[in-house]
Amino acid sequence: MDDDSLTAVLRRAADRQRGFNDRFAAYFDSLTDAAGGALETPAFGxxxxxxxDLVRELSLxxxxxxRVVLxxxxxxxxxxxxxxxxxxxxxxxxxxxxxxxxxDDIIDDTPVRRGGPxxxxxxxxxxxxxxxxxxxxxxxxxDLAAFLSVRVLLxxxxxxxxxxxxxxVHADVGATTITGQILDLExxxxxxxxxxxxxxxxxYKSTRYSVLAPLRLGLLAAGADPSEHDGELRRYATALGIANQIHDDWLDLFGDAETLGKSPGSDIRSGRRSYAVRALLAAADKSERELLDAALGDPDGDEETLDRVRDIARAHGIDRSLRAEAERHAREAAALAATWRGRWRPDAVALFTLLPTWTVARDR
Known part of the structure; x- marks a missing residue:
């Protein structure tokens, strides 16, 4: 990969992010503007x-x-x-x-999100x-955030x-995401x-709304019919979504707490069968399995126990194999996007081609 090309793509993505953050803050200002906010709320209480305030704080x-970049x-x-x-x-x-x-934070009893409560x-x-x-x-x-999300469009x-x-599109993906959350619990x-x-x-829990819905919404806004390209959009979304989730699971086990803005090890402490946990269970021997069984689902698991779990993972090469699997799916997404050349605008195609690499290289 050309480092200059990736740098240019990431710079454009960062510009998109910064511009959106300003618009997002202005949106929340508009809801409660003293001169006549856009959202009618009770005068009492x-x-x-x-x-x-809390919806705004977490959002910003x-x-x-x-999703915004896509x-x-x-x-x-x-x-x-x-x-x-x-x-x-x-x-x-x-x-x-x-x-x-x-x-999610209610379901998982998560104290910290994005560096704050x-x-x-x-x-x-x-x-x-x-x-x-x-x-x-x-x-x-x-619930308020969910209904506001529909209200913005209508x-x-x-x-x-x-x-x-x-x-x-939004209502469909919202319902689909809930079914994914239900399957996540199952x-x-x-x-x-x-x-x-x-x-x-x-x-169902993340790819449909984090990748596929933004693709569909962006094409709709630009006057294109996303249904004409549904198969390839789904394949790209699936490959990118899996790459992103495997890397998220890697970060949850091996990431740095300060960089992540939350404590790593949440999948171990909650007993969540993530990609990383599945790989651990498949590779562990009998004595290692005893430690894992004790650690999984223990919300009070300490750092020493988590370090021992990491040692088991590294001994079996799980840190490397997860990265390799995430990179494989990222390459698949990039190859799919590369087939869009000649049909769609080259600078945007370049971003979709190079973005998967960033997805599996980020540190948070």
């Missing part, structure tokens, strides 16, 4: 305002914004002119992501003597046909799930 705190670049496949609807679609998909993060734990700190209230408010904050002033088509009832099951969880 403080809980509604606090829920909005960070994240890779991969969405804008999908439109750039078709045209280099400004495209109506991209900002609304990007805000919409990121609000759906916020919804998912809030609910998860929404659930923020409420637990505010209501230490009323955990049921904290849980209810966190669920409702996640209340945006976009041409009605475009708004409806985008909302249809997965952990399988002591050693198959790769096919893990791939299905990845596709």
């Amino acid at each position: 403080r809980f509604t305002a606090r829920a909005l 705190r960070g994240g890779k914004r991969l 969405l804008y670049e999908a439109a750039a496949l078709v045209t280099d002119e400004p495209v109506t609807g991209l900002d609304e679609a990007a805000i919409s998909i990121e609000l759906l992501h916020t919804h998912g993060l809030i609910h 998860s929404t659930y734990y923020a409420y637990l700190r505010e209501f230490p003597d009323r955990p049921d209230t904290a849980l209810a408010l966190a669920v409702l904050a996640g 209340g945006s002033g976009l041409p009605p046909a475009l708004a409806l088509a985008m909302a249809a 997965r952990d009832f399988h002591p050693e799930p198959s790769t096919d099951l893990l791939n299905a969880v990845t596709e």
Whole structure:
């Protein structure tokens, strides 16, 4: 790979991210503007305002914004002119992501997200003597983010046909993501799930909304019909999504806490059968398996235990094999994108071709 080409692609992606972050902050300002906010809220009480604050805080705190980059670049496949609807679609998909993060952190009992308290734990700190209230408010904050994500599209002033088509994509992927979350919970009832099951969880829980939906929304906004390219878009999304998830699982076991913005080892402590955990269980001998069985699902597992799990993984070459598998799927995605040359705009095709490499090389 040409390092200069990758640098240029990453610079353009970073520009997309920065520009979106400003627009995202402005969106939240518009909801609560003192001169007449766009969202009508009750005049009484403080809980509604606090829920909005926490949704805003988590949404703006960070994240890779991969969905945003994919969405804008999908439109750039078709045209280099400004495209109506991209900002609304990007805000919409990121609000759906916020919804998912809030609910994931409830399900997984996660204290830290993006370098700060998860929404659930923020409420637990505010209501230490009323955990049921904290849980209810966190669920409702996640619900608020989900409904705001649809509202962005339907209340945006976009041409009605475009708004409806985008909302249809959004509603479909939202429902699909929930089915993926349900399958994710079922997965952990399988002591050693198959790769096919893990791939299905990845596709439905994250790939459909993190990769495929942005591609469809970007093409729609640019005036193209994504259904004409559905097969290849799905194949690209699947390969990129699996590469991304395997690398996320690698980071959860081998990543640095400060860089990640959260403590590694959450999959071990929660007992989640991730790609990394599956590889560990398949490779471990009897004595190693005893340690793993004790560590898996122990929320109080200490760093010493986690270090021993890492040692087992490294002894079996799992750190290297996971990286190799992620890179294999990334190469598959890149090869698929390379076939778009000659049909779509070359600079956007270059980004889709080179982006998978970044996906499996990032450190957070």
